[in-house]
Amino acid sequence: MFFNFRLKRLILFKLNQILMTQAELAQAISDAADKIQKGINEVKDAIAKSGSTTPEVDAALARLQGFATDLDDLNPDAPPPTT
Numbered sequence: 001m002f003f004n005f006r007l008k009r010l011i012l013f014k015l016n017q018i019l020m021t022q023a024e025l026a027q028a029i030s031d032a033a034d035k036i037q038k039g040i041n042e043v044k045d046a047i048a049k050s051g052s053t054t055p056e057v058d059a060a061l062a063r064l065q066g067f068a069t070d071l072d073d074l075n076p077d078a079p080p081p082t083t
Helices: 002-050 055-074
Strands: none
Touching: 002 055
16 A cells, blocks of 8 residues: 555655656747847848848848748747637
8 A cells, every 4th residue: 555655645746747847848939939039130130220131141041031931830839729
């Protein structure tokens, strides 16, 4: 009986650790996506203020946007509400 109680407590403790780790990971991904999006917006603003850009700048911005898309794809969107 005592063994079952200790085992249950251990399982619940480990499950809680896993869930917290997943929640922390989701938050870290979300935070990184926000930072990348902020950086993209800053770059876009700087480009808009400077006028025309070179092909190299366009390619670098496209690469940065690709990273943001890849990161966003890792964090699934919430499902649409059901009515």
